[in-house]
Amino acid sequence: MSISPTEAYEIEQFLYLEAELLDARKYNEWLELVTDDCIYWMPNGREEIDPEKEASLIYDDLNLLKLRIARMNHPMVHAQTPPSRLAHVVGNIRIQPEGDSVVKVRSNFTMLESRLGEQRTFGGSFEHTLRRENGSWRIAFKRIDLVNNDGVFRNLVFLF
Amino acid sequence: MNTATTQTELQIEDLVRPDRIHRRVYTDPRIFDMEMERIFSKTWVYVGHESEVAQPGDYKTARIAGQPVILSRHQDGKVYVLYNRCMHRGAILCRESLGNSRFFRCIYHGWTYGSDGGISGVPFRGAYAPDFDFSEFNLMQVPRVASHRGFVFASLSPTGVSFEEYLGPAVEYLERIVDLAPDGEIVVSRRPHQYDYASNWKLQVENFSDFYHPSFTHESSFAATTQSSTPYNSQVSPDERGATIGYTNGHTVVENPSGVPTRLSSAPAEGFRGATTAEYAVSLAAARGEAEAKRLLSSVFHLVLFPNLVFKHDEQTFRVIEPISVDHTVIRVYAYRLKGAPESMNDSMLRRSGNWASAAGFGQPDDLEAFTRVAEGLQAKGPEWLIFARGIHRQTIGPNGEHRGPAAADEAHFRAQYQYWKKVMLEGEG
Numbered sequence: 001m002s003i004s005p006t007e008a009y010e011i012e013q014f015l016y017l018e019a020e021l022l023d024a025r026k027y028n029e030w031l032e033l034v035t036d037d038c039i040y041w042m043p044n045g046r047e048e049i050d051p052e053k054e055a056s057l058i059y060d061d062l063n064l065l066k067l068r069i070a071r072m073n074h075p076m077v078h079a080q081t082p083p084s085r086l087a088h089v090v091g092n093i094r095i096q097p098e099g100d101s102v103v104k105v106r107s108n109f110t111m112l113e114s115r116l117g118e119q120r121t122f123g124g125s126f127e128h129t130l131r132r133e134n135g136s137w138r139i140a141f142k143r144i145d146l147v148n149n150d151g152v153f154r155n156l157v158f159l160f
Numbered sequence: 161m162n163t164a165t166t167q168t169e170l171q172i173e174d175l176v177r178p179d180r181i182h183r184r185v186y187t188d189p190r191i192f193d194m195e196m197e198r199i200f201s202k203t204w205v206y207v208g209h210e211s212e213v214a215q216p217g218d219y220k221t222a223r224i225a226g227q228p229v230i231l232s233r234h235q236d237g238k239v240y241v242l243y244n245r246c247m248h249r250g251a252i253l254c255r256e257s258l259g260n261s262r263f264f265r266c267i268y269h270g271w272t273y274g275s276d277g278g279i280s281g282v283p284f285r286g287a288y289a290p291d292f293d294f295s296e297f298n299l300m301q302v303p304r305v306a307s308h309r310g311f312v313f314a315s316l317s318p319t320g321v322s323f324e325e326y327l328g329p330a331v332e333y334l335e336r337i338v339d340l341a342p343d344g345e346i347v348v349s350r351r352p353h354q355y356d357y358a359s360n361w362k363l364q365v366e367n368f369s370d371f372y373h374p375s376f377t378h379e380s381s382f383a384a385t386t387q388s389s390t391p392y393n394s395q396v397s398p399d400e401r402g403a404t405i406g407y408t409n410g411h412t413v414v415e416n417p418s419g420v421p422t423r424l425s426s427a428p429a430e431g432f433r434g435a436t437t438a439e440y441a442v443s444l445a446a447a448r449g450e451a452e453a454k455r456l457l458s459s460v461f462h463l464v465l466f467p468n469l470v471f472k473h474d475e476q477t478f479r480v481i482e483p484i485s486v487d488h489t490v491i492r493v494y495a496y497r498l499k500g501a502p503e504s505m506n507d508s509m510l511r512r513s514g515n516w517a518s519a520a521g522f523g524q525p526d527d528l529e530a531f532t533r534v535a536e537g538l539q540a541k542g543p544e545w546l547i548f549a550r551g552i553h554r555q556t557i558g559p560n561g562e563h564r565g566p567a568a569a570d571e572a573h574f575r576a577q578y579q580y581w582k583k584v585m586l587e588g589e590g
Contacts, residue, residue: 070384
C-alpha cells in the first residue's frame with residue numbers, strides 16, 4: 001500500500017497545522033482535530049509499558065483531554081501565568097497507510113519553550129494515527145516520546 | 161568551638177519562633193549543609209521499598225544526604241544498602257536507577273562485587289602483596305538499615321534513635337496505609353513520576369500537610385474537574401473539618417481534610433482520580449472484618465515521615481524528597497498496587513497517578529509554581545518571617561507531647577515539626 005504525493009503533502013500540512021495550534025496554545029481548536037475515541041499518551045520512561053496498567057506523564061482519553069484543556073485555559077492556572085511561548089519544529093515525517101482512511105505517521109520534533117526568562121528545549125518523536133472523518137484528517141492517537149522522558153522535569157503544563 | 165558554628169547555632173535558636181520561621185531556614189546554604197549533616201546523615205531516611213527489589217539481584221540507586229547508595233537484594237533474600245562507590249579508587253559503581261545483576265563491576269579497573277557488596281573479583285591481583293587483605297574492600301554498608309511493611313530506611317550514623325523510636329506513634333498511620341491492601345502488602349511501581357523545583361526541600365514537606373492552600377493554588381484544577389465523576393475540590397471551608405497531629409519526632413498527620421474523598425466515597429466509575437470499586441471494599445472486609453475495613457476505608461489522611469517520605473493513600477502514592485541544595489529539590493512520586501485488591505482497580509490507580517502528580521499534572525505544577533515564587537520572594541531580606549500562626553490559640557498538647565490542632569488547616573503540626581527541627585539542629589553541635 002502506498003500513499004500519493006498529494007495525500008502525503010496533505011498529511012504533512014496537517015501536522016504543521018497541529019503544531020501551529022499547539023504553539024499558540026489554541027487548545028479548543030486543537031480539540032476539533034481529534035476523534036471521539038482519541039488517546040493522547042506521553043510515556044514517562046524508556047521501557048515499553050502498557051499505559052493502561054502503569055504510570056505515564058500523560059495518558060488521556062477525550063474526557064481527560066477536555067478537563068486538562070479546561071484547566072489550562074482557566075484564568076487562574078498559576079503554572080502558566082504567564083504562559084509559555086512555544087515553537088514546535090516537526091520533521092522526518094514518514095507515513096504508513098494502515099487501511100482505506102487510516103495512516104500511521106512517525107515524525108521527530110523539537111519544541112522550544114520560553115517562560116520567565118528561561119528557555120527549555122524538548123524533543124523526541126511523535127507517533128500519530130490519523131483517520132479520515134468526513135473528508136478531514138483527525139487524530140485518533142498521538143504518542144509523544146521525549147528523549148529525556150525518564151528524566152526529572154519542571155512544569156510541563158502544555159501539550160506537546 | 162569555632163566561632164562561626166557558634167554564631168549559626170545561636171541563630172538557629174532565634175530562627176524558630178512560636179508562630180514564625182525565619183527566611184534563612186529556607187535560603188541559607190550553611191543551614192542546608194547543617195541539615196544534611198545533623199538530620200539527613202543522622203536520622204532514618206527512606207531509601208526504597210522491598211517490592212522495588214523483589215528478586216535476588218534486583219537493585220535500585222538512591223541518595224542519602226547527597227551520598228550515592230545502592231539498595232540491593234542478595235541471593236540470601238536480604239536487602240543491603242551499600243555505598244555506591246568502588247572501594248578501589250572511588251568511582252561510582254552503578255549509574256542505572258534500577259536493574260538486576262548478580263554483581264556490580266567497576267568500569268575503571270574491573271573490581272567486582274556481589275549484590276551483598278562482597279568483593280568477588282580483582283583483576284591482575286598478582287601485583288598486590290601476598291598478604292594484602294582484600295576482605296577490607298567489600299562495598300561499605302551504611303551503618304544501620306531497617307524496614308517496616310516493606311519500607312526500607314537507612315541511617316548513616318551507627319548510633320542514634322532506634323528505628324522503632326524513629327517511627328514512634330505515627331507508625332499507626334503507616335499500618336493503615338498498608339492494611340488497605342487486603343493481603344497486607346503493597347507493590348511499588350518501579351516507574352516514579354519525577355519533577356524538581358528551584359526552592360527548598362522543606363516547602364514540599366510542608367505543602368503536603370497544608371490544607372489552607374488548595375482552593376487558591378489549585379483553583380484552575382478544581383474549577384475544571386468539578387463536574388467530573390470524581391471531582392477534586394474543596395467546597396467545605398478548611399476551618400471546619402479534620403485535625404492535625406505534630407509528633408515530637410518530626411512526623412505529622414493531617415486527618416480528614418475537606419475536599420479529599422475517602423475510599424468509601426470515591427465514585428465507582430473511572431474518572432480523573434481512578435476507581436475505587438465495591439469489589440475492593442468486599443475483599444477488604446473479607447480480609448480484615450467489616451468493622452476494621454469500614455474504619456480503614458472511611459479515613460483519609462496525609463502522613464509525613466520526616467524528613468523525606470510523605471503519603472497520599474487516597475491516590476495510592478507516596479513521594480520521596482531528595483534535597484539537592486538549599487534551593488533545589490527533586491521529588492519522586494511512586495504509585496503502588498494494593499495486593500489482593502482487584503487488578504482493574506490497581507491498574508486504574510496507577511494509570512491515573514500522573515493526573516495530579518506528574519510534571520504535566522493537574523495539581524503538582526501549581527504547587528511547584530508556589531514554591532518557586534517563595535524562593536524568589538525570599539530574596540527580599542527586609543521582611544524576615546514566614547508565618548505559621550493558624551490555630552495557635554486553640555492547639556492542645558496530647559498525652560505523648562504531640563501538638564494537636566482541631567482543624568486540618570490549623571498549623572499546630574508545623575509548629576511541632578519546627579520544634580523538632582530546632583532540637584536536632586542544635587543537638588548536632590554536641
